[in-house]
Amino acid sequence: MEIIFAGIKQALSLLVSLDPEVMGITWLSLKVSGTATLISLFIGIGIGTAVALTSFPGRQIVVSLINTGMALPPVVVGLFVTIFLWRNGPFGALEILYSPMAIIIAQAIIATPIVMGITLAAMQQLPRKLRLQILALGATRFQMVWLLIKEAKLSLMAAVMAGFGGVISEVGASIMVGGNIKGYTRVLTTATVMETSKGNFDVAIALSVILLILAFAINLVLTRIQQRVRPR
Amino acid sequence: MQKFTKQTLTFFPIFALLILAVVSTANAAPAQPKQKNIILATTTSTQDTGLLDVLIPLFEKKTGYFVKTIAVGSGQAMTMGARGEADVLLVHSQAAEKKFMADGNGVNRRLVMHNDFIIIGPPADPATIRQSKKAAEGFKKIALSSALFVSRGDNSGTNAKEKEIWKAAGIQPEGQKWYQQTGLGMGQTLGVAAEKKGYALADRGTYLAMKKNLGLDILLEGDAVLLNIYHVIEVNHTKWPKVNAAGAKAFADFMVSKQVQGIVKSFGVEKFGSLLFFPDAGKKVEDLGK
Numbered sequence: 001m002e003i004i005f006a007g008i009k010q011a012l013s014l015l016v017s018l019d020p021e022v023m024g025i026t027w028l029s030l031k032v033s034g035t036a037t038l039i040s041l042f043i044g045i046g047i048g049t050a051v052a053l054t055s056f057p058g059r060q061i062v063v064s065l066i067n068t069g070m071a072l073p074p075v076v077v078g079l080f081v082t083i084f085l086w087r088n089g090p091f092g093a094l095e096i097l098y099s100p101m102a103i104i105i106a107q108a109i110i111a112t113p114i115v116m117g118i119t120l121a122a123m124q125q126l127p128r129k130l131r132l133q134i135l136a137l138g139a140t141r142f143q144m145v146w147l148l149i150k151e152a153k154l155s156l157m158a159a160v161m162a163g164f165g166g167v168i169s170e171v172g173a174s175i176m177v178g179g180n181i182k183g184y185t186r187v188l189t190t191a192t193v194m195e196t197s198k199g200n201f202d203v204a205i206a207l208s209v210i211l212l213i214l215a216f217a218i219n220l221v222l223t224r225i226q227q228r229v230r231p232r
Numbered sequence: 233m234q235k236f237t238k239q240t241l242t243f244f245p246i247f248a249l250l251i252l253a254v255v256s257t258a259n260a261a262p263a264q265p266k267q268k269n270i271i272l273a274t275t276t277s278t279q280d281t282g283l284l285d286v287l288i289p290l291f292e293k294k295t296g297y298f299v300k301t302i303a304v305g306s307g308q309a310m311t312m313g314a315r316g317e318a319d320v321l322l323v324h325s326q327a328a329e330k331k332f333m334a335d336g337n338g339v340n341r342r343l344v345m346h347n348d349f350i351i352i353g354p355p356a357d358p359a360t361i362r363q364s365k366k367a368a369e370g371f372k373k374i375a376l377s378s379a380l381f382v383s384r385g386d387n388s389g390t391n392a393k394e395k396e397i398w399k400a401a402g403i404q405p406e407g408q409k410w411y412q413q414t415g416l417g418m419g420q421t422l423g424v425a426a427e428k429k430g431y432a433l434a435d436r437g438t439y440l441a442m443k444k445n446l447g448l449d450i451l452l453e454g455d456a457v458l459l460n461i462y463h464v465i466e467v468n469h470t471k472w473p474k475v476n477a478a479g480a481k482a483f484a485d486f487m488v489s490k491q492v493q494g495i496v497k498s499f500g501v502e503k504f505g506s507l508l509f510f511p512d513a514g515k516k517v518e519d520l521g522k
Contacts, residue, residue: 098300197419199442
């Protein structure tokens with residue numbers, strides 16, 4: 001038990017002293033997962049809304065695929081992204097394996113189905129008559145979609161949180177495609193794994209505490225936006 | 233309109249932050265010539281002991297190369313090399329290395345350093361291997377008394393050595409109740425052995441680095457078969473044209489240089505109270521441990 005308190009103490013001292021290595025790792029985690037989430041928002045909300053508002057043959061299969069994608073295991077994503085990015089693989093010419101860009105790609109692939117699935121559910125929950133009403137009031141198609149997205153804001157913010165939470169906390173893909181390279185692709189989760197295997201449990205706990213603080217801070221901001229009283 | 237402005241004001245900082253994140257990530261990878269990157273596939277023990285944290289920055293400062301260290305088991309490191317997905321290897325799995333070279337996957341395999349494997353276990357030593365001098369005899373005793381043995385089971389250099397000793401002892405441990413495979417790295421496997429009070433084969437470096445939390449003792453050491461020898465191998469660039477041959481050679485030369493050998497010679501003394509690795513550049517494998 002005392003090792004946990006030692007870890008928390010160490011986390012605080014690392015934070016207070018602004019330890020440059022830990023700050024670098026934390027900032028990289030935030031940047032990589034933030035960017036991946038942003039990418040997943042564009043693709044996820046875009047496709048999720050499109051699927052929610054249209055009907056086409058095979059739609060149920062598409063929806064099932066999206067929902068399955070929400071459970072995509074990060075290690076599986078990591079494995080496939082690694083194979084695709086190998087220098088002798090299909091995208092080898094890009095030379096981005098073992099770089100922050102590779103982690104962003106893998107994390108975006110993990111977060112996109114999560115955002116897409118929640119968007120889909122959120123948009124379908126809106127009353128169908130709302131669409132007709134908006135159109136009847138003379139809105140263009142684009143304005144209609146924009147209004148619907150705004151209407152589903154509460155759920156869509158949940159999608160953002162779920163997507164970000166999914167990637168900031170994953171380790172399997174990050175360690176495979178990033179390689180946990182010191183000062184370059186080492187993020188909070190991969191650093192935690194490494195310190196644990198080194199037997200530095202106090203440092204590992206400190207990194208975990210920092211990760212939790214970071215996740216809490218981000219979610220606090222997002223929740224504030226989500227829960228703001230809507231002007232009537 | 234009022235509503236729109238208010239919302240924009242709240243969203244703006246978040247988007248600004250995210251856009252900043254995108255831009256600064258792009259900057260994080262400086263526009264260097266492509267051949268500046270070297271992929272070093274190595275064993276976990278060189279990273280977990282902290283040796284590479286000392287050597288890599290020195291090499292980068294000296295040569296301007298950027299080293300991407302991928303710490304995996306020796307087995308995986310050699311698979312990466314055999315596919316041309318690494319430029320240079322620092323590994324410790326003799327038999328597999330010889331096969332790697334025979335298959336034409338590497339060039340210029342050079343001896344860097346050694347330390348030794350040790351058999352560790354609970355201080356009570358239920359299999360009484362403490363009295364044995366030979367590793368194979370110790371393993372036999374563990375099997376006979378059905379004492380728990382925790383194996384890496386991950387094709388790493390340590391795992392390969394362990395299989396070699398089981399073979400010498402004439403025992404087939406796989407499938408036995410007392411034989412458990414973790415599939416994890418050395419550090420985590422030692423953690424499992426400590427929790428379950430089992431025996432394990434470990435490299436001395438990782439054991440010393442973790443000793444404080446384990447409560448496991450060295451029970452058998454010093455057998456010649458327990459030598460743990462590290463070689464540096466440049467991946468064959470004629471087979472894989474994308475391999476950074478110049479970078480690989482520079483790194484391999486660096487590892488056997490006087491400067492590095494000097495660092496290896498004193499590494500760990502201060503922190504762990506004993507040497508973790510013995511520098512061996514230029515020596516012959518047959519002469520080690522004498």
